[in-house]
Amino acid sequence: MIDxxxxxxxxxxxxxxxxxxxxxxxxxxxxxxxFRTSIDQLSTLKMITSAEPTEPMFFVCKECHGKGxxxxxxxxxxxxxxxxxxxxxx
Numbered sequence: 001m002i003d004x005x006x007x008x009x010x011x012x013x014x015x016x017x018x019x020x021x022x023x024x025x026x027x028x029x030x031x032x033x034x035f036r037t038s039i040d041q042l043s044t045l046k047m048i049t050s051a052e053p054t055e056p057m058f059f060v061c062k063e064c065h066g067k068g069x070x071x072x073x074x075x076x077x078x079x080x081x082x083x084x085x086x087x088x089x090x
Contacts, residue, residue, distance in 0.1 A: 002078070003074075006072060006074050006075075007071065007072060007073055007074055007075035008069040008070060008071050008072060008075050008087060009069065009070060010068065010070075011061060011063050011064035011067075011068055011070050012063070012070075012071055013061055013062075013064070014061035014063065014064060014068065015062040016068040016069065017061070017067065017068055018061055018064060018066040018067055018068035019056065019058040019059060019060055019061055019072060020058065020059050020061055021057065021058060022053065022055055022056060022057055022058060022059060024053040024055060025053055025055075025057045028052055029052055
């Protein structure tokens, strides 16, 4: 019997989320934190928000390709076995 839990594990790079935060957005939100409670500084807030990053907030993890999991050694062996029997010329 196959232990399906032994075939994959959470991605160590993204902690199983499948995405990684863009560091530019983290810096932007850090700058915005003092203005969340103060409405008096609205003009300063507008100036900062106009400088928000144009890139997306998250990037797809390159390690797991957005799946959040990577194959273990046993999982890779199973995939190779299945590929061989589906296409013997592989």
